[in-house]
Amino acid sequence: MHRIAPDDRCLTIVIAAFNEAEALPALQPRIAKALSLAEAEGLEARVLYVDDGSRDATWDILRGFAANDPRVALLRLSRNFGKEAALTAGLDRVERGAAFILDADGQDPPELLPQFVEKWREGFDDVHGTRVEREGEGWLKRATAHGFYRLIGSLSKTPVPRDTGDFRLLSPRALAALRQLRERHRFMKGLFGWVGFNQVAIPYQREARVAGRSKFNFWALWNFALEGITSFSTAPLRMAxxxxxxxxxxAFGYGSWIILKALLWGDPVAGWPTMMSVILFLGGVQLVALGLIGEYLGRLYEESKQRPLYFVDSWRPASGVSSGQVPDSTGASDAHGTAVAGIEVG
Incomplete structure (x- = not known):
């Protein structure tokens, strides 16, 4: 395992927020305490909030945080691009040291930061939190999440740790590798596993939301699961x-049996109900197969357009957080340079 270089003793907490005006005031004091803990460990610690096109008072609240704490950096996207793109935008701005990813709802405890830093110092590149319990969630959501992680683990060749979300610490070389993956349909949990390197899990108990409501209803979670499976496995096509x-x-065996019965015993061919059942069954199978093909074809279509992952409306760096260069629209990146992710328009 590698050791932390002196130039990389910088840590940025990255938080993507969308309409989290209720939760952020309760989360920020915990973040400030976590930053102090990191500084006590000898790290240059900062927090980077990414406003993913919020329509409530989120941006105003974040500006208040930055005015009161010089360790707060703000990045505002031009519109809502989705959590995966917003998280990518935040990680693209971390040019020195490691990144510690948190959700804006306060369910992942920032108080565990020293444990993550300790594992990083031992040489691990991906220190992720694995949930042993999920508070504040119904049995259906827990059951579907449990099943999803096991399903994608069995279908995908890319290692996706079970019961593990975005709550993790990524080393500088893990971040550099991640910046090279610029696909438009982004399933970050799979991308974290795809880059590899040294990984370790830290078990923890996930808390209930501190305030507000989750932006992921069951329809959104279904689409998210579909995104993950089709992004990291072709097993559905093979199953089709x-x-x-x-x-x-x-069908061939049944048809042969019908013909044989008619020739040997003169039995009449089954009538309209049987025929309609067979037609509807075969039509359903064909439509499902076409739908699977369409999912993959749609992703190829999106990738072929090569649009930027996001646009930046406003960037307010904090002391110690490098602002980097203004990215262009090519969608490319380099492992040892500035990631090219979108266009800064404001």
Whole structure:
């Protein structure tokens, strides 16, 4: 394992927020305390808030944080691009040291930061929090999350740790590797696993939201799960092929049996109800297969347009957080330079 270089003794807490005006005032004091703990560990600690096009008072509250604490940096996107893009925008701005990722709802405890830093100092590149308990969530959401992580783990060749979200610390070389992955459909949990390097889990108990409501309803979670599976596995396409072959074999066998009965015993061919059942079944199988193909084709279409991942409306660096260069629109990046992610328009 590698050791932390003297130039990398900088830590940035990255938080993507969308309409979190209720939760942020309760979270910021905990963040300030976590920054003090990191500074006590000999690190140059800062926090970077990314406003993902919020429509409430989130940006005004964040500006108040920055006015009262010089360790706060702010990045505002031109509109809501989604959590994955907002998180990418924040990580693109971390040019020195490690990044510690937190959710804006306060469910992941920033008080565990010293444990993450300790593992980083031992040489781990991806120190992620693994949930052993999820407070404030219904049984259905817990059950579906439990099943999703095990499903994608079995379908994908990319290691995706079970019951693990974005709550993690990434080393400088993990961040540099991550900046090279510029796909438009971003499933960050899979991308974290794809870059590899030395990884370790820290078990923790996830708390309930400090305030407000979750932006992820079951429809959003379903689309998120579909995004993850199609981004890191072609197993659904292979399954569609196998189902098609099995259906064809069953249909061929059944058709042969009908013909044989008619020739040997003169039995009449099954009538309209049987025919309609078979047609509807085969039509349903074909539509499901076409839908799977469409999901993958749609992702190819989005990638072919090569649009920037996001646009920056406002960037307010804090002391110690490098502002970097203004990215262009090519969507490329370099592991040892500034990540090119979008266009700064304000």
């Amino acid at each position: 092929t196998y189902i098609g072959i099995a259906t064809a074999l069953v």
